[in-house]
Amino acid sequence: MISNSGAPAAFRRGRFLIARRRGQSPRRRAPFINPSCTLSQTHRAPVFRITSFALPYNSGMNFITRRRALLSAFGVILIVLTAFFCCFFALGSAASQTQKPVVVLDAGHGGIDAGVRGTLTGVKESDLNLSFVRILQEKFEAAGFEAVLTRKTEAGLYGTTAPGHKKRDMAARAAIIEEAAPALVLSVHQNFFSDPARRGAQAFYLLGNASSKALACSLQSALNRMPECVKKTSPVAGDYFILKCSGAPSAIVECGFLSSPEDEQLLITQEYREKLASAILEGALTYLSSAS
Numbered sequence: 001m002i003s004n005s006g007a008p009a010a011f012r013r014g015r016f017l018i019a020r021r022r023g024q025s026p027r028r029r030a031p032f033i034n035p036s037c038t039l040s041q042t043h044r045a046p047v048f049r050i051t052s053f054a055l056p057y058n059s060g061m062n063f064i065t066r067r068r069a070l071l072s073a074f075g076v077i078l079i080v081l082t083a084f085f086c087c088f089f090a091l092g093s094a095a096s097q098t099q100k101p102v103v104v105l106d107a108g109h110g111g112i113d114a115g116v117r118g119t120l121t122g123v124k125e126s127d128l129n130l131s132f133v134r135i136l137q138e139k140f141e142a143a144g145f146e147a148v149l150t151r152k153t154e155a156g157l158y159g160t161t162a163p164g165h166k167k168r169d170m171a172a173r174a175a176i177i178e179e180a181a182p183a184l185v186l187s188v189h190q191n192f193f194s195d196p197a198r199r200g201a202q203a204f205y206l207l208g209n210a211s212s213k214a215l216a217c218s219l220q221s222a223l224n225r226m227p228e229c230v231k232k233t234s235p236v237a238g239d240y241f242i243l244k245c246s247g248a249p250s251a252i253v254e255c256g257f258l259s260s261p262e263d264e265q266l267l268i269t270q271e272y273r274e275k276l277a278s279a280i281l282e283g284a285l286t287y288l289s290s291a292s
């Protein structure tokens with residue numbers, strides 16, 4: 001606080017007149033005069049002393065005002081934080097509600113591993129697999145899925161061609177499937193058999209796995225409804241690594257026999273691949289609707 005232990009009015013008037021005679025501008029009247037000032041103090045020049053950092057008659061109010069201001073600020077911060085977290089969790093909840101189911105589409109083989117080859121044209125299984133997966137990707141995405149592809153190019157997933165490439169390739173596929181946390185896994189291949197008369201698309205499932213078997217049965221039913229599928233068949237059980245990479249229902253579809261000239265003639269056309277992919281989508285959707 002700044003206080004003025006100043007002089008009485010008569011003394012100030014004298015100083016005023018002396019100042020005017022000397023041609024000086026008179027000292028302006030101090031805003032505050034201490035009424036307890038005695039005559040003995042009047043002979044001293046006004047002294048300004050800092051006695052406190054806060055005015056005594058204001059200090060109580062300042063403390064209350066500061067406390068209120070702090071409480072108000074704290075309240076505002078609390079409200080802002082609450083609103084922020086409410087919005088954050090509401091958006092998170094909305095996002096989880098609109099999250100699309102994930103389907104992993106695995107194009108078998110790739111790179112130096114071409115798979116089997118067509119006896120008629122020499123077409124590589126790896127190329128046909130990738131083409132099928134691309135078509136399936138479009139169809140599943142149009143049906144509201146998020147499609148994750150293990151292999152997106154003609155290259156394999158093994159990195160280098162050093163020994164052990166097949167093992168590395170399968171490990172990379174397994175990692176992609178695991179990370180995707182899919183609702184469904186479909187692996188696409190082409191078949192081959194010593195008898196060229198053997199034809200048709202066929203689904204494979206993991207032996208002892210009920211969801212894998214149910215999915216394969218639904219896929220096979222849809223494939224058997226295709227007029228081109230002349231030999232109606234049943235899904236086949238087996239121990240397949242790609243079907244054990246997640247807990248999601250998983251199946252392999254062998255789209256046809258590249259050892260059959262008739263099947264190969266169909267498989268090399270985009271039109272047939274589109275048709276067969278539609279049957280796979282239909283089978284998958286039927287399974288998912290029955291399983292939910």
Ligand SMILES: [Zn+2]
Nearest residue numbers: 108115189190
């Ligand atoms: Zn294959």
